[in-house]
Amino acid sequence: MFRSLVNRFKKSDMNLTEKNIEDIKAEWNTKGSRYVSDINKMVEFGETNGWENWKGKEPEDKRDHLAEAVFQLLKDANKNNTVDAFRNDFPPAHAPMVQFMKAKAQSIQQLQFIDGQKIVFLVGTAYQKRQAYLLKDDEIIELDGSIDAIGKSKQNNVFAIASNNTIVTTQGWEGEIIATFHLHDAKNLAIVELVPFNDGQKVLLTTAMGIFIIANDSEKMIHPLPDPEDEEWEPYMDMENATISNDNKHIVVGDQCSDHRVLDANGIQIGEVGPQSSYPDFCLFSKDDNQLITNSCHFYNGVTIGVPSTELENLNIPAYEESEQYTVIDEEMRVYCGIATSKYYILGDAFGYIRAIDTQGNSLWRHYLGSSLSGIAISDDEKTLWVGSSSGMLHKLQLDKGLRDDHTIATGKHYEDFRLVIWKDEPILKW
Template identity: 35%
Template structure:
């Protein structure tokens, strides 16, 4: 029987494992992975009861910041020790934004779940009433706020309303005279992206991708040409699939370009007139994600296969007329990152940070230069970064929201190669009465 206090056992196990993994990765990257044996995590399941009791105690009223910091030193955050609890308690966090006042806006639960929007500030977690989904424009100014009644666009968080947009009926872009059925309910957003003019919103959903505007909705995907082609081939309208999987979309910082796609399409780029100007063959099997860089001069697109994937980079100047096939070796679409299945990402100065299906945050340059990796755990589901680029926030399917101070030094318990420190972690777990701060 180990006579050490559970807290000491936890601290030693988490720290020793992190340092062993970091040495293992450093050796593998420097000298190759042959004959390397991955370190195994020490047994910690017997410590979970004590960990949870200590976590609940530090979240009681009256606890100050110094006590919380001492708790994090004593019980350093980790993912693997919590795996036995995740099946019952873990949940995805669909959307996450870091507001300019330092507070967080999050949707707890995935888009297809009922979920709840909350605001996380110094005073704790507050439900946001009347909003079921949200998004922010690439310039950080306009917010899209959605509920069953429609989509409102506000100038700033809590600012004045500048547009009120209706949900699509579901018949947009479909040939008349055929027995297509309208939506019974509004489509559930996978993403809402207001344009920099504050007057339009890109709606990404598994029932279609639409452009919402004052004059009505326009279907962008599936494209009308696809539907007409299927009808011309004699396909019964009831058999034409209008639903999407792995649907994704992004708007350029100047609002002039839209990139979109789904698992059975190439990555498509539309101009201001919604004309198709580029079709980019993916770097893996299923197109999955897209993101513009901070200047709008480059675009990355990710496609996946199981838990892995490939991310291509494309200069915006090369887009007009670009038409490449799957796994193309066209020099205009180089592979910038090989390995990550990307669900979330942010653009930073001359590069990107993406979250992968293995729980890693991965940073690389616009030229593909590998910069660093940082382990959070579980599949990364949402990310954002502060306007000054110093604070990164990331959420996972484990129900974590992590606040990371970039470039502030790596603590001993952190798995990763970057010089970054997690300063707060929220646990939004199913079955718990409230979210707890670690």
Template identity: 30%
Template sequence: MSETHSNRSPQQQWQHAVMIYAKGVNRYVETGTREGWDGLKEPFMPRTEHLLEAWQAALEQSNQEDHDPARREAFRQAWPPAHFPLSPRLDEQGQMIPALALLDDGSMLARIGAPYQAGSVVHITDGRVETLEQLEFFGVCPQRRYFAWAWADGIQVTDGWNGPQVSRLDWPNPLAGLPAGLDLEPRERPAPTALIPFPDGRRVLLVSADGIFVLQAEGATRLLRRLEDIQQDLKEGVLADDLNLSLCMEHGAISADGQWIAVGEQCGSHLVFDASLRLVAQIGPAGEYPHFACFNQRGDRLLLNACHFYHGASLGVAVADLPGLSTDFYSDDPRTPVLQDGARVYAAASRGDEFIIGDAHGYLRAFSETGEERWQHYVGSSFSAMDISPDGKTLVAATYAGIIVKIALDTKRPDWQIGTGEHHETQRWLFWKDFAKPLQW
């Protein structure tokens, strides 16, 4: 038996493995960035699967005790958070968290479970998770004031997360906005991929695999698939029963002032509509499939990502250039420069002059609005949702592994953290399928 296994407790083995691996990766990245990557060997990943049972028992015990912050920090020092030791459990235990919001008091809202699953909405405070009964999904407006809540009988918009109702909207008919006279089988109401109130609280952008709609009291307006594209299919001889009405990689974003709506899906270009729902821009992606859109906090810059497998590229577009903008795939138009090449983006936030994206390989990556790389921070697994505090000091992010992290930005990085920036993960929640309850790490 090796010295590691014979002389060290499971906790000591875990701590040692995580620390050594983080140190090795950080040294590897620093050296490669400074001197080039030729000839460099990636650090060896320690074997830790035999420690998972002891880790889970310790984590469960920690969650049964009082929630004193000092005790929690001591536990994190003893059992430092890491992704690689959890890998054997993730395929069975992980689950998507498609919506996440950081509230003013530091608590969080999250939707647990993929959009096509029943799922639940939870309110997360330090040491406690409360399920908001009968809620199916939620979303927050870009100015963080209005909240949209999906119920079985409709969508409610409130002024504040616990505030008064300002509007109530019906679910759209998935067949709304299609050419008249089509004889199609009825469909169930859409399951939200995203739900974004406009800054006035009167309209909501509903993104779903069954279509992207703007909802208002007068009814729903379909943005995707576009009526013109469906009519073209019919003109080319596609039968009504064979029409493709579903979307893949569907996504949408609204600017801070509510004047611009960016939407897309894997077929076609990035599309931008104005507040009157007129198409104003068609932007060719810098990858095979449009995948994600995000406006910066000021609302004057738009990030557009397209992917190919687990890689991708992101364009930056000035909002002032949107009216009438029309470019081809892989265009070298100076109005649509590539800001980041390599990442398939699943979630994003912005602060100051930088975008922070979450990629398919578990990294948060920050770069300026002109494409200057700033920092990277490793969490693990593909990201699914993200939010940032108005002051830019706290970032929360969720992954397909059923994990939510809270990160204090611009704070001294702990020894166990993989990354190039000075950021400190202060809290981690595990929403794993077989856990009796979510566990805070």
């Protein structure tokens, strides 16, 4: 492996020799394992004794000066099909690569599980020209460039694809067409999220200019509520977010300037959940629909609470007040993405952690990936997890398989198969 790397870099400005590469490898691994060990000890202390009692300095990853060489070696490994050997020699790290992310990063969003080891996802935010991809095992396939959004139902394996102001629902990925919706009121709006109903006959469409229920004969904006006293009112929102229960009986919507509103399947409000931090920005039902969780944030931190679904009718939880009506799920995370498994929630936060937390608020494990996390999907058997981030990384993890190396910041035992580096003006790289 090193012989091919040396030959490549003899022709470059870096002039790396085999000794240089061995020295870089040694420093990368020595400093990396020491840094991760120190971070894991800090996390263990904070979770055991309370973060307010941590008096030490936060460890620093001091490998920035190696990043350019390691990135070039990664490119070469991908060209020469020696990624597995490279991964063993240079376990991935986030912090040293931040210097590249400032100019090259892209958000990985709308991850949807298909079957086996296959998912679909989008690169880019709602306000950018997006590109959709299909990932099968470690093979990545570019999809039609006109795709604006991809969603999947909570049950029954219904997919929805938005393209050219048209949404098509299908039974399964690339399956039989169920319904076609031509957008009118929601035409040309940047789609934040798309969730088809379980029968494929309606779609929940989230945009910054309104959250809609799209049906064959109507486009009903269910959030925000118009202000009758403001003649210049517009439905523009920040932190717009919505979810639907797995049985499709309830819809929850919210934004920076609104409580989380609980609606019935037709979009009629039946309850309200006030934020316990500053700004409502995420909501999700448990896998069995017995609990609704809502997150509100303040800068990079936040509070997540859970309420029983049996109490949603006429629910009214005041903002910023302790109450027996809810369970505190978490008091650390600003949640950007999440899924519900049969045992717990897996939530992705603004600091680059995914965390497993159960319905009682017990923190089960955390695993660091880096940057703000922007999308997540899990296999039906709940063994494989894919996580996307705003850094342009897409991670594939095997849950509870055991750590792959001593460079993993985590309290759980999850094995990273690989991460894809999907950056602007660069080839897609496997690490």
